[in-house]
Amino acid sequence: MNKLLPTSTAGSLPKPSWLAQPETLWSPWKLGGQELAEGRRDALRLSLADQLEAGIDVVSDGEQTRQHFVTTFIEHLDGVDFENRKTVRIRDRYDASVPVVVDEVTRRGPVFVADAENLRQHTDAPIKWALPGPMTMVDTLYDDHYGSRADLAWKFAEILNQEAKELAAAGVDIVQFDEPAFNVFFDEVKEWGVAALERAAEGLECETAVHICYGYGIEANTSWKRTLGSEWRQYEEIFPKLQRSSLDIISLECHNSHVPAELMELVRGKTLMVGAIDVASTAVETPEEVAATLRTALQYVDADKLWPSTNCGMTPLAREVARGKLEALSAGAEIIRQELAAGSR
Numbered sequence: 483m484n485k486l487l488p489t490s491t492a493g494s495l496p497k498p499s500w501l502a503q504p505e506t507l508w509s510p511w512k513l514g515g516q517e518l519a520e521g522r523r524d525a526l527r528l529s530l531a532d533q534l535e536a537g538i539d540v541v542s543d544g545e546q547t548r549q550h551f552v553t554t555f556i557e558h559l560d561g562v563d564f565e566n567r568k569t570v571r572i573r574d575r576y577d578a579s580v581p582v583v584v585d586e587v588t589r590r591g592p593v594f595v596a597d598a599e600n601l602r603q604h605t606d607a608p609i610k611w612a613l614p615g616p617m618t619m620v621d622t623l624y625d626d627h628y629g630s631r632a633d634l635a636w637k638f639a640e641i642l643n644q645e646a647k648e649l650a651a652a653g654v655d656i657v658q659f660d661e662p663a664f665n666v667f668f669d670e671v672k673e674w675g676v677a678a679l680e681r682a683a684e685g686l687e688c689e690t691a692v693h694i695c696y697g698y699g700i701e702a703n704t705s706w707k708r709t710l711g712s713e714w715r716q717y718e719e720i721f722p723k724l725q726r727s728s729l730d731i732i733s734l735e736c737h738n739s740h741v742p743a744e745l746m747e748l749v750r751g752k753t754l755m756v757g758a759i760d761v762a763s764t765a766v767e768t769p770e771e772v773a774a775t776l777r778t779a780l781q782y783v784d785a786d787k788l789w790p791s792t793n794c795g796m797t798p799l800a801r802e803v804a805r806g807k808l809e810a811l812s813a814g815a816e817i818i819r820q821e822l823a824a825g826s827r
């Protein structure tokens with residue numbers, strides 16, 4: 483990236499109200515068939531325009547073509563039964579009715595590749611594309627076939643690697659794996675989680691990122707956060723292993739969280755997407771608030787390795803709020819760019 487402090491988002495942005503119920507996770511589509519296919523493509527272009535107009539440098543599809551960041555990918559796999567669901571505890575936090583792995587899982591064909599080609603046609607800006615990470619996929623299913631979370635994760639990693647290679651060939655510059663489960667299952671992260679992530683990213687000719695957060699701003703997550711105490715040290719458990727991993731970029735939650743900033747020191751050398759936008763609050767940050775978060779991060783991250791970003795996806799927010807937050811992110815990053823330029827004169 484030539485520009486200093488290139489801005490990006492963790493991934494999702496709100497969908498237009500004609501496409502899906504606003505401010506809702508797992509929101510059902512309002513269109514069907516050919517209308518839905520066309521509506522998703524239109525929404526992707528609107529989401530891109532919002533990002534570019536707000537001055538976001540590394541753009542995404544805003545996840546306009548998927549209902550949910552994990553389940554939409556799993557829907558395209560064979561070996562998973564969506565009819566006879568079972569209830570499991572997700573990320574040790576809340577119960578959800580989930581699909582069941584009943585046979586060997588395989589990818590029927592490309593899942594997001596046509597969407598990525600579509601986005602590539604409409605912009606020359608660098609594109610980051612999000613996929614679920616292997617551990618988070620395992621944690622969103624009931625397994626009735628493999629009998630081992632590690633074995634199932636490895637299988638998912640192989641499937642994700644096929645998809646990621648095709649996304650890179652379609653012109654995606656950065657493939658990001660979303661692993662919020664890394665903040666919960668520390669032993670498994672060390673035993674097989676990072677290895678599975680590296681398998682998913684193996685041999686990719688584009689850059690690779692991993693996004694680890696404390697979740698969307700939904701009630702189950704905000705009440706979990708209240709139990710974490712005054713200092714959130716989850717990253718301390720996993721960052722040393724990630725620092726030694728093959729992944730290029732680490733996306734983390736920062737603004738308004740209780741994550742001690744000095745934990746960023748543990749992944750020095752990696753590019754860090756620093757969350758300077760709180761996705762659990764409808765209050766739009768001021769550019770100065772964004773700048774303050776970035777200034778703190780710069781104590782632990784080299785300026786050429788710092789990418790200002792959002793804490794997590796913004797899909798549950800109102801569109802106007804999300805747009806305001808994107809603009810604040812850009813304006814806050816610009817404040818720091820000017821400070822850095824003035825300081826080096």
Ligand SMILES: [Zn+2]
Pocket residue numbers: 492662693694695696697698793794795
């Ligand atoms: Zn997230």
